[in-house]
Every structure is written in structure tokens, then in C-alpha cells.
Amino acid sequence: MAESWQDASVRGVAMIENELVVRDFLEVWSARDSRQLLPFLHPEVVYSAxxxxxxxxxxxxxxxxxxxxxxxxxxxxxxxTIAVAGSVVLTEHALHLRSDTGEGHWLRCFGSYELRGEQIVTWRQLHG
Structure with missing residues (x-):
């Protein structure tokens, strides 16, 4: 049986919300205030790099x-780049880090974020 347009719409809205959560999370992460990250992270979040x-x-x-x-x-x-498949959001992003010596470096990164209830429950990060 084919998915109804109502079910497809609900699923599509949920995926857009997941994408927006990750976009906002990355923006807040760049602000360097970890306290602001609290609402984005599920209590049982697991991070691996x-x-x-x-x-x-x-x-x-x-x-x-x-x-x-x-x-x-x-x-x-x-x-x-950002892609969403259900509760998983995948990102390709560049990370610029500057040390107190003034020297900066760009890293290419790939992230995988699994969401549950609009919070990140799994966060995987690859740096290159």
C-alpha cells in the first residue's frame, strides 16, 4: 500500500525539523558557549570522532x-552539504580553528547526527 500524502507530509516536516536542529546546533557550537548546546543534546547522547x-x-x-x-x-x-534521511542528518562542513598563536587551520569534516525527539542522540564526526 502506498504511503498517503498526509503521512508523507508529516514525515517530510519531521525531516525538515531535524535538518534545522542540526543547522542550529552547528551555529551555536561555533559560538563557543557549551551551555547553549544543552537543549540540543539528548541526555543519553553518544559522541564519537x-x-x-x-x-x-x-x-x-x-x-x-x-x-x-x-x-x-x-x-x-x-x-x-546537508542531507536528511528520516531521523539521521549527514553533513559535510569545513571547520576553521584558530589557536592563541593566531595560526588558523581549516579541516574538512563529515558529521552524522541521529535525532530523537528533536535532540541529538548520536553524533559522529570524521575530520580530515
Whole structure:
């Protein structure tokens, strides 16, 4: 049986909302104030990066964000591509990091965000 247009509309709206949550999350993350990230992260969020072990729980993920924010004087994210499939949002973005020496570096990144109830429950990040 084919999906009704009403069901397709509801699913489409949910995917747009998921995309907007991730876009807003990346914008707030660039502001370097981890307290503002709290409403975006599910209490059971799990973060994993290409070069580290998984970090589980909102408090621990926020601590990691604080560490990154303290390590750099400037953090900017330039979103290149975003794709949504149900509750998963995929991003390609450039991450600009500037240290206190004034030296800046651009990294190419790929992110995967799984959402539950408009909060990020899984956040995977690859840096290159």
C-alpha cells in the first residue's frame, strides 16, 4: 500500500525539523558557549570522532565541547552539504580553528547526527 500524502507530509516536516536542529546546533557550537548546546543534546547522547573513543552522556559531551572551545580562540563552521534521511542528518562542513598563536587551520569534516525527539542522540564526526 502506498504511503498517503498526509503521512508523507508529516514525515517530510519531521525531516525538515531535524535538518534545522542540526543547522542550529552547528551555529551555536561555533559560538563557543557549551551551555547553549544543552537543549540540543539528548541526555543519553553518544559522541564519537575519528580519532577518539566514544563519549557517552550529555554532561561528558558538554565537557568535551568545553575542552575544544578552550583550546581555540576561534571556531567557525562552514556548512557545505546537508542531507536528511528520516531521523539521521549527514553533513559535510569545513571547520576553521584558530589557536592563541593566531595560526588558523581549516579541516574538512563529515558529521552524522541521529535525532530523537528533536535532540541529538548520536553524533559522529570524521575530520580530515
Amino acid at each position: 575519528s580519532s577518539s573513543q566514544e563519549i557517552a552522556g550529555r554532561a561528558r559531551v558538554l565537557e568535551m565541547c568545553d575542552e575544544v572551545h578552550r583550546a581555540f580562540t576561534e571556531i567557525r563552521i562552514a556548512l557545505v
